[in-house]
Amino acid sequence: MKIRELMGILDDIAPFKDSEEWDNTGLLVGDLDDEATGILTTLDCAHGTVEEAVEKGANVIIAHHPLIFPKVSSITESGVGSIVRKLIRNDINLIAMHTNLDHQPHGVSHMIAEVLGYDETEILIKHEYFYKKLRINIPKEDVGKLKQDLSAAGVGNQGDYSECFFEYPVKGQFRPNDEADPHIGTQGELEHVDEYIVEAIFEAAHEQQVIDALIEAHPYEEPAYDVLTLKKPSDKGLGVKFDYDDTLEALVDLIREKTGHDIVNVVNANTGRMNKVGIIGGSGMSYINEAFSQGVDVLVTGDVKYHEAYDAKLAGRNIIDVGHYMEVFMAEGLKRLVEDRVELPVHATSFTTNPFE
Incomplete structure (x- = not known):
């Protein structure tokens, strides 16, 4: 399994987009094209953690606390830099799952x-989930293709379901002006059309790609559509x-x-x-x-x-x-979540990083 594939699995367990803006999660040290040999989960990445990973033959460490957190201006043999250098010398990949793991129901x-x-x-404390709702008018005969193209662009995904659309008939009218190139109707004449309104939700971050997809898929020169911002309680928090x-x-x-x-x-x-x-x-x-x-x-x-x-x-x-x-118990908890999804040896650290001991 490549590190890239492992990142996809971890993103499914605790999506990295759920991280706070100030956080530093994801692959902090390593190469997405490396082949993973084993995984060590830990609260913090310390010198002893790296040594434990080497001993266990694990070239991936998944830490809760990001090792690289504030701005780092140099990597030297002191402080955090010495641990980063040790990771690199031993060809070990470091992944941080911090606030994204905090915000999951089983986090x-x-x-x-x-x-x-x-x-x-x-x-x-449940988060409010902001999402977008697309509402678009389209001729009846083009509804099926539009839904197919929008679905490919990420529209209509709700929880464990995909291709969730709602549609209902309406009567549309328009008058193509002299410069128009209408799909239906004649320049200068008022046209009445049997249309459908198609509605579906999508991730707010994908708005531009969704608009690009609907313009590409829609037969009209000037599609009529609305994008609404909605919110609801999330199952995360x-x-x-x-x-x-x-x-x-x-x-x-x-x-x-x-x-x-x-x-x-x-x-x-x-x-x-x-x-x-x-x-x-x-x-x-x-x-x-x-x-x-x-x-x-x-x-x-x-x-x-x-x-x-x-x-x-x-x-x-x-x-x-x-x-x-007390968060140290996440090492064993994350180990269980990860080992259920990968065919790799997964270990929870036995090295103590408690600074008060």
């Missing part, structure tokens, strides 16, 4: 919930939530027991039983308002600052700070 936050014994989760029926103290004990990690801090803002738990892997405090608006009784996340904790307590919000490194 990083779900993987943490699974470790706690809760595999029935739902998205905590940030974090997960799950049902839970116990106390905050019991949840803290459960996290310690199941993960083997120490809790950084706990904001115990109210007593009683917790009915709904939210998890945002990594740093989730900037989403605290959205998270608690979804009915959670406690938010499990990392990198909680003093003033954030203080404000949360004043607002009566329970927070469990498990640290950013």
Whole structure:
């Protein structure tokens, strides 16, 4: 399997277009035409990670955190540059799956919930999905060919379905002027035509190619069409939530027991039983308002600052700070997702990159 083919599989698992604009995901070091020999999944790519990949015969490392993140002006034998050089010397490809993996229903936050014994989760903060809807008038006899050509351009894909079109009859009229070259009708005469309106949705990013395709496919010199912008809740988003029926103290004990990690801090803002738990892997405090608006009784996340904790307590919000490194369980979770789709050896790292150890 070429790296190019592997990238297609990874894009199916967690589309790279779902990455935040500020993020740096995809193939960071390597060659798309390389032949993949094995895969190592990890939270971070460090010197020890590269050595582990070499030992296991894996020439692909898939990391959650991008090794190359800010602007890099030089690659030298220090800091990040030394790891990049080590990757190159050992002919290892480095792929980053960061916020694109965070935003999937079975992404990083779900993987943490699974470790706690809760595999029935739902998205905590759903994204709004913006898409485009094409509406076009066309003679009845040309409807079939138009749908075929538009489908080839990516129109009509909805979830697991393709070629999803809607059509209904209308009566159209037009008068070709002296300079027109009409497909139907005569210059200067008002023409009435039995037409159909064809409607379908498409990805907003593909708008220009869709317009080009419809102009190419349409028999009219001047096609009549509209492109509408629509939005709806997505099945993707940030974090997960799950049902839970116990106390905050019991949840803290459960996290310690199941993960083997120490809790950084706990904001115990109210007593009683917790009915709904939210998890945002990594740093989730900037989403605290959205998270608690979804009915959670406690938010499990990392990198909680003093003033954030203080404000949360004043607002009566329970927070469990498990640290950013709790995301490390994505290595095993991503391994399972990848190995189901490739005929390659896939390993989850055993090397610890926790900077606090």
